Amino acid sequence: MNDVTKTYKILEIKQETPTIKTFTLDTALEGTPGQFVMVWVPGVDEIPISISNFDPLQITVKEVGEATKALHKKRIGDYIGIRGPYGNGFGLVGERVLVVGGGVGIAPLRTLMKNKNKQFTVVLGAQTKSEIFFEEDFKRNADVFVCTDDGSYGKKAFATQLAEELIQNNRYDMVVACGPEIMLKYLFGITEKHKINAQFSMERWMKCGVGLCGHCSLDPTGWRVCKEGPVFSSEQLRKVTEFFRYKRDQSGTEVEL
Amino acid sequence: MNDVTKTYKILEIKQETPTIKTFTLDTALEGTPGQFVMVWVPGVDEIPISISNFDPLQITVKEVGEATKALHKKRIGDYIGIRGPYGNGFGLVGERVLVVGGGVGIAPLRTLMKNKNKQFTVVLGAQTKSEIFFEEDFKRNADVFVCTDDGSYGKKAFATQLAEELIQNNRYDMVVACGPEIMLKYLFGITEKHKINAQFSMERWMKCGVGLCGHCSLDPTGWRVCKEGPVFSSEQLRKVTEFFRYKRDQSGTEVEL
Amino acid sequence: MLSTSFAGIELENPTVLAAGILGTSAAILKRVADSGAGAVTIKSIGPKKREGHSNPTVLFFDSYLMNAVGLPTPGYRNMEREWEELKEINVPVIASIYASSIEEFVEVAQYVASRKPDAIELNISCPNTKAHGMLFGKDPSIAHDVVSQVKEVTNNIPIFAKLTPNTDRVIEVARACEEAGADAIVAFNTWGPGMYIDINTRRPVLHYRTGGVSGPAVKPLVVKGIYELYEHVSLPILGVGGITNGNDAIEMIMAGASAIGIGSAVYYRGIDVFKRICDEMQGWMLTHDYKSIKELVGVAHE
Amino acid sequence: MLSTSFAGIELENPTVLAAGILGTSAAILKRVADSGAGAVTIKSIGPKKREGHSNPTVLFFDSYLMNAVGLPTPGYRNMEREWEELKEINVPVIASIYASSIEEFVEVAQYVASRKPDAIELNISCPNTKAHGMLFGKDPSIAHDVVSQVKEVTNNIPIFAKLTPNTDRVIEVARACEEAGADAIVAFNTWGPGMYIDINTRRPVLHYRTGGVSGPAVKPLVVKGIYELYEHVSLPILGVGGITNGNDAIEMIMAGASAIGIGSAVYYRGIDVFKRICDEMQGWMLTHDYKSIKELVGVAHE
Numbered sequence A, B: 001m002n003d004v005t006k007t008y009k010i011l012e013i014k015q016e017t018p019t020i021k022t023f024t025l026d027t028a029l030e031g032t033p034g035q036f037v038m039v040w041v042p043g044v045d046e047i048p049i050s051i052s053n054f055d056p057l058q059i060t061v062k063e064v065g066e067a068t069k070a071l072h073k074k075r076i077g078d079y080i081g082i083r084g085p086y087g088n089g090f091g092l093v094g095e096r097v098l099v100v101g102g103g104v105g106i107a108p109l110r111t112l113m114k115n116k117n118k119q120f121t122v123v124l125g126a127q128t129k130s131e132i133f134f135e136e137d138f139k140r141n142a143d144v145f146v147c148t149d150d151g152s153y154g155k156k157a158f159a160t161q162l163a164e165e166l167i168q169n170n171r172y173d174m175v176v177a178c179g180p181e182i183m184l185k186y187l188f189g190i191t192e193k194h195k196i197n198a199q200f201s202m203e204r205w206m207k208c209g210v211g212l213c214g215h216c217s218l219d220p221t222g223w224r225v226c227k228e229g230p231v232f233s234s235e236q237l238r239k240v241t242e243f244f245r246y247k248r249d250q251s252g253t254e255v256e257l
Numbered sequence C, D: 001m002l003s004t005s006f007a008g009i010e011l012e013n014p015t016v017l018a019a020g021i022l023g024t025s026a027a028i029l030k031r032v033a034d035s036g037a038g039a040v041t042i043k044s045i046g047p048k049k050r051e052g053h054s055n056p057t058v059l060f061f062d063s064y065l066m067n068a069v070g071l072p073t074p075g076y077r078n079m080e081r082e083w084e085e086l087k088e089i090n091v092p093v094i095a096s097i098y099a100s101s102i103e104e105f106v107e108v109a110q111y112v113a114s115r116k117p118d119a120i121e122l123n124i125s126c127p128n129t130k131a132h133g134m135l136f137g138k139d140p141s142i143a144h145d146v147v148s149q150v151k152e153v154t155n156n157i158p159i160f161a162k163l164t165p166n167t168d169r170v171i172e173v174a175r176a177c178e179e180a181g182a183d184a185i186v187a188f189n190t191w192g193p194g195m196y197i198d199i200n201t202r203r204p205v206l207h208y209r210t211g212g213v214s215g216p217a218v219k220p221l222v223v224k225g226i227y228e229l230y231e232h233v234s235l236p237i238l239g240v241g242g243i244t245n246g247n248d249a250i251e252m253i254m255a256g257a258s259a260i261g262i263g264s265a266v267y268y269r270g271i272d273v274f275k276r277i278c279d280e281m282q283g284w285m286l287t288h289d290y291k292s293i294k295e296l297v298g299v300a301h302e
């Protein structure tokens, strides 16, 4: 079973940006773009990380706290634990897809590009030039638009603004996105305004990752981000009143966003 | 798994002889002629019984002691437990096969008759007329010779004597047999004398039936009757010095035959 | 056919969501109720906010799970909205509580009782924290005191004592709870605990190193435990541990359980496992001409 | 690479046939030795002829077995031919013995010692008979006395104490055995016991009704048990329970076992499981650059 935590060797480490590394592991998975794995950093923590490539398995991780820091310290040949893939992943509909990635949220979107039957337009947003990654990979199968908060590369704009411009000037069958919840919040406003179906990859605190503990479940639907998510459609996003408002921390206590 | 004891309804009970009944169960098995099942008589015992038909599963049981008596008391609709099939079964070689059954040992031999590619000659032996059973079933695919100790039906002879006559007057590629160990002992003398390969179904005390407990293992080879047996070839029979001499009882103590 | 009553609580069917599974919010409990559970249990509520252990908190194997979630809780005072929303659930709601002293048990129980759940389950059996729980469930006289003191502050709300199987004194503890006025026994919490070591990294995988074992692998131990409890206490028993399908449920009931808890099977068979198990039980009962699940309680003792 | 020594006994590999599996005769023990076992254990020998329980004595499930074989034995006096033939086995032979009083233990041990097995294993832990065994293994002071008195009549033959896991006092019992002069701890005998009820006939299937649980399902419990024993006793530990493949074996060794017993896996993987497990261990060690299995004992504690 893929749910037994197994440890694999790190075969390759690529520094994508000053804060983000991609780890290539000595294994491969089958799954759907947008799915994630639970990554065990021995002795430290186990955290949900999206799959940025299936075969070989790659994960692309931003250093933000203890576990990601410990992961960034790993070297080639070290072992980390993996179980999964988990969650639903994206379900593309239509032909013309606008893909919006913010920060490390860019990572899972790359796997969408294996689909050669779609026409992808991709918006990559980051704070500054050095934080843009995977651009070349996207370009192989998409029109790519880059923006940075400080204008150091691409357009000086938020990804949401660039996305709205594109939506105004083009016809898209759907929008898919992954990034900070604040970005998704504004983007959802935009897709709703323009009546375009969207699918967003969302984050909540995860313990089991398989739909057992209930920790990642949403108000008021009870959907579990690890199982019915992490990708939710516009129709679903409308029903989940907690999105963009609050979430639960490790103890289960509600915290405002 | 077929090793979990499952209980099945008795669909039909046929009194074959004054001491032998055939039970038809609400299930079917796949396997090889000569294999057996472990039959749980709830609250009483679990005993090895040969398969006398695979689909539907039938077992043919002689009343000899507590468990078989309790089994004989069962009625249609009652449940008994089954696990298996176990053991190796017969492996027929050649064209012309002499089949020798003594007493309830006739039961497993019937399943051989499904094989339409062989030329079977069958010897059925019992003490008296009323203890002969399955005769019609065998006749459908074999030349059948019956003998009884008291001469009340067929020839007045032991099955071994009849078998030897047949062997002297015909060419057989092999002999297969099931019956009391004393019958098999003499028959083995005969097949060895006439240099015919034989396969005999043997009995030893069984607990697990799957090769785990070791209770049914043989001197000096360590073969387990439940796993490497219950059918042994001439070549094997020659090596098993305990055959026809002693066996182990429930406690594991050796008892002379 | 499946309707029954347990410790005075009417249940449409005998399947109960076990504590610590999916029970983190009113929303998910409601979803479980809609998925066919006869009753649901809120994840164990503690005296104050607690994060629980770091991940990995649950490990998954073919025939068992190991967990050391470590009783995360917002604390009973920080759940106002949940308490309100729990009212909308249309099956009985059991509130599981834990604490690290008798006084705290009383404090939490008193508050929780004021929110009027259908029953309060005392988790005196969690193997995953050192201060909380386990000791209480291993010592008959402490178990007695927890139950009797909680009873004093909880009016008529039925009190369930959830036992640990990991002691020589299970029967004594159950009897002590009975004498102290408990309304039902929940048997059992997880087993062991156990451990899983990753050989490549040479270390235990669970962050807490050890974790309670649950799931199909523990069923034979639970059946035996229930069988024995049934002979020694007269309280109704909620049988929990390793029940994955309708046959398991019936087996547990025949051993002596009046209702059955379902936890790990949510992992093995999905969130609709309650309905599926009920369908399986019903199917079997129809074939075997039973009219009510109540006929089957303890019949393996006949 | 796999050769090691255990309680002073040289082993070509650390796999040991566990007591009660296949060990009924010298012939089958020889076959097991030829199938790659590093050492073999004779089925527990008792004071006098005993039939054991009626069938069903063993039940088989996907992840565990349940057995209540009930210690059948010809009695130590009725095994002359076996003793002779045992001499032909070219791996160490461990004689497991049981009895229902300290005096009987001494009587059986003394005789068995005269036949010079490589070690004697005291089965003070069988859950399947009321008079024999279990009590001894649950009470540290009785365990102490059994071991120390047996030591007095067995010359230099290493004495192994086989423990039950089914007590709160495992560590105390192990320590008592250590103090009494035991040469090794065998951990563990079967778990529970458990029970399986057939729902169609509404009754426990094992004739003895309950049976000890073994096989893959108990591995997490055994690993944790060994891990804890390793921290509390300094005797070598023979880890037994649920080992089915090379990874399991290495996990158990990392938890603290110096050698490993294999029982139920004979069912799950066949009689050549010893060789298969050795090959798997060796394969893993080669990939990970280990030279000797001895390097791995207890490394999960680092």
Ligand SMILES: Cc1cc2nc3c(=O)[nH]c(=O)nc-3n(C[C@H](O)[C@H](O)[C@H](O)COP(=O)(O)OP(=O)(O)OC[C@H]3O[C@@H](n4cnc5c(N)ncnc54)[C@H](O)[C@@H]3O)c2cc1C
Binding pocket: A036, A045, A046, A047, A048, A049, A050, A051, A060, A061, A062, A063, A064, A065, A066, A067, A068, A069, A104, A107, A108, A202, A203, A204, A205, A206, A207, A230, C055
């Ligand atoms: C479905 C999903 C996919 C993700 N994919 C990626 C990815 O591809 N790349 C990437 O860099 N990050 C990804 N994340 C975020 C990543 O899980 C967190 O950054 C990481 O857990 C931080 O751990 P830490 O110990 O370094 O930081 P901490 O300081 O422990 O935590 C920082 C923040 O990370 C989040 N976090 C910590 N632990 C968890 C947890 N168990 N579950 C959910 N969130 C947690 C919380 O918001 C927390 O406040 C994903 C999260 C989810 C839920």
Ligand SMILES: Cc1cc2nc3c(=O)[nH]c(=O)nc-3n(C[C@H](O)[C@H](O)[C@H](O)COP(=O)(O)OP(=O)(O)OC[C@H]3O[C@@H](n4cnc5c(N)ncnc54)[C@H](O)[C@@H]3O)c2cc1C
Binding pocket: B036, B045, B046, B047, B048, B049, B050, B051, B060, B061, B062, B063, B064, B065, B066, B067, B068, B069, B104, B107, B108, B202, B203, B204, B205, B206, B207, B230, D055
């Ligand atoms: C492989 C095999 C196939 C068999 N097939 C058939 C069959 O098709 N039909 C049939 O009627 N009989 C068959 N037998 C014999 C049958 O198992 C015994 O007749 C039955 O066990 C007797 O049980 P009891 O309680 O009635 O008698 P008991 O009085 O308990 O025993 C009578 C004798 O039966 C034998 N026996 C009892 N228990 C066992 C056991 N657990 N394992 C092996 N032998 C045992 C012993 O020789 C014993 O002395 C077979 C035996 C074996 C080993």
Ligand SMILES: Cc1cc2nc3c(=O)[nH]c(=O)nc-3n(C[C@H](O)[C@H](O)[C@H](O)COP(=O)(O)O)c2cc1C
Binding pocket: A212, A213, C018, C019, C020, C021, C043, C044, C058, C065, C067, C069, C071, C096, C123, C126, C162, C188, C189, C190, C213, C214, C215, C216, C218, C240, C241, C242, C243, C261, C262, C263, C264, C265
């Ligand atoms: C992930 C997980 C978390 C649990 N949390 C709790 C808990 O908070 N309180 C409690 O009393 N039992 C808890 N348990 C134990 C279960 O309620 C149940 O007693 C046990 O898992 C056995 O049942 P099962 O085999 O059906 O899972 C937890 C079990 C699991 C698997």
Ligand SMILES: Cc1cc2nc3c(=O)[nH]c(=O)nc-3n(C[C@H](O)[C@H](O)[C@H](O)COP(=O)(O)O)c2cc1C
Binding pocket: B212, B213, D018, D019, D020, D021, D043, D044, D058, D065, D067, D069, D071, D096, D123, D126, D162, D188, D189, D190, D213, D214, D215, D216, D218, D240, D241, D242, D243, D261, D262, D263, D264, D265
């Ligand atoms: C069928 C069977 C019979 C057993 N008989 C004995 C016995 O006679 N003496 C003993 O000490 N242990 C006995 N055991 C216990 C095993 O030696 C071993 O401790 C236990 O099965 C756990 O190991 P495993 O999971 O590898 O089987 C028996 C186990 C089984 C399954």
Ligand code: FES
Binding pocket: A205, A206, A207, A208, A209, A210, A211, A212, A213, A214, A215, A216, A217, A224, A225, A226, A227
């Ligand atoms: S993380 Fe446990 S249900 Fe989603």
Ligand code: FES
Binding pocket: B205, B206, B207, B208, B209, B210, B211, B212, B213, B214, B215, B216, B217, B224, B225, B226, B227
């Ligand atoms: S009956 Fe157990 S090995 Fe044959």
